[in-house]
Amino acid sequence: MAGQSSIVLPPVDQIGLVVRDLERTAAFYYSTFGLGPFSIVPEVKFDGVILRGRPTDSKIKVAFADSGSLQIELIQPLEGENIYAEFLQAGREGLHHLGFRVDDFDGMLARFKDRGLEPVFWKHFGFTAFAYLDTAKVGGVMAEVLWPKERRKRGK
Amino acid sequence: MTKEPAVRLPPVEQVGIVVRDVDQAVEYFAATFGWGPFKIRESEMKGVTYDGRTGDCRLKMAFARSGGVEIELIQVLEGETPHSDFLRRHGEGMQHLRFRVDDCDGTIAVLANEGVDPLWHQKFPGIAAFAYMKTDKTSGLMVELFEKKESREGRGGLA
Numbered sequence: 165m166a167g168q169s170s171i172v173l174p175p176v177d178q179i180g181l182v183v184r185d186l187e188r189t190a191a192f193y194y195s196t197f198g199l200g201p202f203s204i205v206p207e208v209k210f211d212g213v214i215l216r217g218r219p220t221d222s223k224i225k226v227a228f229a230d231s232g233s234l235q236i237e238l239i240q241p242l243e244g245e246n247i248y249a250e251f252l253q254a255g256r257e258g259l260h261h262l263g264f265r266v267d268d269f270d271g272m273l274a275r276f277k278d279r280g281l282e283p284v285f286w287k288h289f290g291f292t293a294f295a296y297l298d299t300a301k302v303g304g305v306m307a308e309v310l311w312p313k314e315r316r317k318r319g320k
Numbered sequence: 321m322t323k324e325p326a327v328r329l330p331p332v333e334q335v336g337i338v339v340r341d342v343d344q345a346v347e348y349f350a351a352t353f354g355w356g357p358f359k360i361r362e363s364e365m366k367g368v369t370y371d372g373r374t375g376d377c378r379l380k381m382a383f384a385r386s387g388g389v390e391i392e393l394i395q396v397l398e399g400e401t402p403h404s405d406f407l408r409r410h411g412e413g414m415q416h417l418r419f420r421v422d423d424c425d426g427t428i429a430v431l432a433n434e435g436v437d438p439l440w441h442q443k444f445p446g447i448a449a450f451a452y453m454k455t456d457k458t459s460g461l462m463v464e465l466f467e468k469k470e471s472r473e474g475r476g477g478l479a
Contacts, residue, residue, distance in 0.1 A: 189459045
């Protein structure tokens, strides 16, 4: 068959939102829509994460809740450079990315690279890995490729 | 102390993505994400209430599934809608999450008490109703409520 074959992502697993005030937003979603309750991780250190080819250190606050089979993730940038801070700086707030969990992280990134999509923000930590791919050219969807395939069980 | 939620929406059923050109986006997402096959449809909508005023619009939409959710691509062909506003302000991208409700009017009334009002909404009596809620200003997220009478399944294709 001539040409590139299609990349096939697994079903959407996560919907990610970037917000200015995570606690307030999580409380609002739960009290108004029954979305949540969210479990909040007050600080996540993102050291040496590659932002468009350059290592960066940043801190974020995250929260997770389930909506059926999907995970809803709220992200508030706390300090440093990352794509979440950029999103807010661009005057955006809200829906940010769709997350897809894969078995073959490196292979998936290689296939995206073949199609001209380089990760804009990514790191392989050894025990877990993530990479954001921005389809800014068409459709404007930020896809997050996540490894491992299975979501980690969140402790109580 | 957390008070009881005003409403309890069911799981997200749809992610709405505003695009400039549905045909181009369908082709791109099929090749790049493996999404599809998409069902493509044009819809002429008369008398939709948008921020208190009534207007007409024409949309081109494409629908596909990704596991538990539907992916909706939306292109505005004519008229002013929250999608055309989104496109002007942000460009293409994810614009709303849709949740199914049994009673759209009733849910709107409960949410009004929470200070959340409908932005873009319409009722098709006995068939369906939808309402995009003004939650994007408070939290960035546009929530769409959607009510549909299951006996009229064949009538789908609402935004």
